[in-house]
Amino acid sequence: MKTLLPVLLGTCLLAACHQGPKKNKDGTLTINGVTFRDLNKNGQLDIYEDKRQPLEQRVGDVLRQMTLEEKAGMLFINGTKVNADGTLDDKPDGSPMPVPAAVKLMDEKKMNHFNLWQIPAGPKEMATWYNNVQQHAAATRLGIPVTIASDPRNHFSNNIFAMQATRFSQWCEPLGLAAIGDPEVTRTFANASRQEYLAVGIREALHPQADLATEPRWPRISGTFGEDAQLAAKLTAAYIRGYQGDTLNAQSVACMTKHFSGGGPQKEGLDPHFEFQKGQVYPGHNFNYHLIPFEAAFNAHTAAIMPYYGVPMDQTNENVGFAYNKAIITGMLREKYHFDGVVCTDWGLITDLKMGDVTWPARAWGVEKLNTAERVKKLLDAGVDQFGGENLPEVVVQLVKSKQVSEARIDSSVRRLLRQKFELGLFDNPFVDVDNAATMIGNADFQQAGEASQRKAITLLKNDEKKLPLPSGKLHIYIKNIDAKVAAQYGIVVEKPADADIAIIRLNTPWYPVNSPNAFARMFHHGDLDFKGKQKDSILQLLHTTPTIVDIYLDRPAVIPEINAAAKGLLADFGASDAAVLDVIFGKANPGGKLPIELPSSMEAVRQQKEDVPYDSKNPLYKFGAGLSY
Structure with missing residues (x-):
């Protein structure tokens, strides 16, 4: 007995050190002073609930417990709405394309990935809504947390792809970051945006856009x-x-870099959101050039990839959209580049969308004749993991039950999606500090840095007789498309060009709506890049009447040879306030940008250039990299 005593005592001590879980009033478990979430509510610490366990074991444990319906729900991400008061009720939001409340999709479709478009709530209410969503997710059978995604929100822009940035810090657009050309400025921007996203629970960025702007008419260049x-x-x-x-x-x-393998070379610049697109073309045999930014994204370990809608014409064994194309998704992305992150389709590849009396066809280019289930199967066979803009888990369930798709195939995609949630820490603590959201969004340091980027990106292209910078406070100025209250801080604003020492005009790159019944299509900046008719005549009349400084917002390369010739000074901005532009014109800030796109000299030159080749228009007005300074 003497010899057994130490052994018995050791066994007792070991048992004392490994006490069973204590269940707390909030539903958590405490073991040896460490608290864990009891996500499946069984009173035990499962492997997937234990933050001390290896990642892959946690992923495998929750995957083992999931039903087929739960797995299928995870494969879909779609828009949801945020109520202004932060509640989860399914309130009408007045949207022309209303979206379901998150809880409806969670309960009925087992979905736990959502993206946000317009957010009517303030930061505090947004954070409250987010916490309410995660609380609802915690009450589901396995407590799998929600991932919230968003398109860009931090750019000074009227572009339809830049979500409301009025509360977030407002930086120049990505094209402006390219004009600045400094990776550290870009990283600083992303780090600031990251902190603002985190504050309100946005954990996935549906960006950056690594496409190359080799076709100047394409609407998504900004x-x-x-x-x-x-x-x-x-x-x-x-x-x-x-x-x-x-x-x-x-x-x-997490970043979802898009649009693999480069969405820029659209024939005639017609965007493949719409049925009038003509495919992506490579007359310069320059397909591989468009892969270079994506190779950098892989080296930086981008968490996810989004293929575009476009059809890479005659580049693979079938002319179908990128996401449907097995040679692109499996052959290139998975096998050539060994990418094992999430591959998510762009939005709306499977089902048509009704908008009033107008039907917006699914972007099922090349597979239009396939039915819904056949499209889903082809996307899965191609190698994608997640379907953007769709709520169709029941189709996946039926494909598996009918043995058209194996459950093992579904498991491979669910594993990637679960892994991302674990890596982001969502299983352990998905909640945010509501009070922090109010102070973090658009805080003074971020706003100041954003405003500085707007100024630094401004590119001075012409400074005739070195008129710029202008002397502040002394000149009589005539303004057009500028806030008079802002301009009054720089000079004496007059109502007639004849009374002015100098005129200052702000312009936007021209665009011409396509002839389409689809209102969304008419909002895209398609078409020619030059001013025409009365609009052009009125601009030139001013320039020929009064010495004029022209600032033009470039969301695409403008064709402005006559305006350039008549202007005393020409600047380009990439998303900038009136104050930012006037600060540069009046010397309170120096223009720091270099053109990240060439400006063609004519529309004829635009039409003759090759869609897949950079800076190749004949005799450009301003070459790539142009930019002066004071």
Whole structure:
């Protein structure tokens, strides 16, 4: 007995050190002073609930417990709405395209990925809504947390792809970051945006846009880093590291880099959101050039990839959209680049959308004749993990039950999606500090840095007779498309050009709506890049009457040879306030940008250039990299 005593005592001590879980009033478990979430409410500490366990074991444990319906729900991400008061009720929001409340999709479709468009709530209410969503998720069978995603919200822009930035810090657009050309500025931007996103629970960025702007008519150029692949690659990597850090963690925002393998070379610039698109074309045999920024994204460990709608014409064994194309998703993305992150389709590849009396066809380019289930199967066979803009888990369930798709195939995608949630720390603590949201969103330091970027990106292209910078406070100025109250801080504002010492006019790159019944299509900045008719005549009349400084917002490369010739000074901005532009004109800030896109000299030159080749228009008005300083 003497010899057994130490052994018995040791066994007792070991048992004391490994007490069973104590269930707390809030539903958590405490073991040896450490608190864990009891996500499946069974009173035991499961492997997936234990933050001390290896990542892959946690993923495997929750995957083992999921039903087929729960797995299918995880494969879908779609828009939801935020109530102004932060509640979860399914209140009408007055949207022309109303979306269901998150809880409805969670309960009925087992979904736990959502993206946000307009947010009517303030930061505190947004954070409250987010916490309420996560509380609802915690009450589901396995307590799988929700991932909230968003398009960009931190750019001074009227672009339809830049979500409301009025409460978030407002920086120049990505094209402006390219004009600045400094990876550290880009990383600083991304880090500030990351902190604002985190404060309200946005954990996935549906950006950056690593496409190259080699086709000047394409409507999505403002979201790119320009047309030079090496510059775009440097900035894409910096951007991702600013959001994610070196590895994905609880302080990261996961990046979904888009649009693989480069959405820029659209034939005639017609965007494949719409049925009038004509495919992506490569007359310069330059397909691989468009991969360079994505290779940088892989090196920076982007968490996710989004293919575009476009059809890479005659580049693979079938002319179908990128997400439907197995040669692109499995052959190139998975096998060539060994990418094992999440691949999510762009929004709306499977089902048509009714908008009043107008039907917006699904972006099922090349597979239009397939039915809904056949489209879902083809996307899965191609290798995608998640379906954007769709609520169709029942289709996946039926495909598995009918043995058209194996459950093992579904498991491979669910595993990737679960892994991302674990890496982001959502299983351990998905909640945010509501009070912190109010102070973090648009805080003074971020706003100041954002405003500085607007000024630094402004690119001075012409300074005739070195008129710029103008002397502040002394001149009589005539203004057009500028707030008079802002302009009054720089000079004496007059009502007639004849009374002015100098005129200052702000312009936007021209665009011409497509002839389409689809209102969303008519909002895209398609068409020619030059001013025409009365609009052009009125601008030139002013320039020929009064010495004029012209600032033009470039969301695409404008064709402005006559305006350039008549202007005393020409500046380009990439998302900037009136104050930012006037600060540069009056010398309170120096223009620091270099053109990240060339400005063609004519529409004929635009039509003759190759969609997939950078800076190749004949005799450009301003070459890529142009930019003066004071």
